[in-house]
Amino acid sequence: MKNPLAMQGLIYLVLTIVFTYFAISQVNMSGWTFMTFLMIAMATVNLVTGIKFVLVGLTKKKRVG
Template sequence: MRRSPLFSGVIYLLLGILFTYFAVQNVRDDGWGFFTYMLVFLATLDFGSGLRMIMIHFKIKKQINNKK
């Protein structure tokens, strides 16, 4: 069974929020270090992927509706 791009996009956005939360907590506890930068980088990738997947979902939906 294939997942829809919308579902994948939401999962990526949730992971981005989770990584952002962990990065904020890490800055509060230990300051800016390598691990914090890695968490911010992962959050950025997840937010970008999530937004791209959601946009793909709506493009596919629009193309299907235009064919009808």
């Protein structure tokens, strides 16, 4: 694994997609519930964390190499 920070960031971005999908499914089945808002919040945290890890991983790679 050449760039573990960027890979970890991509995992967080995939989790963002998963939580967003579950939130949309929850709204379609039950409407807006507490669980929906919780999944949206988790997706948002994963998105921000994923972008941060990818950017740090890419800038670190540029400095070293």
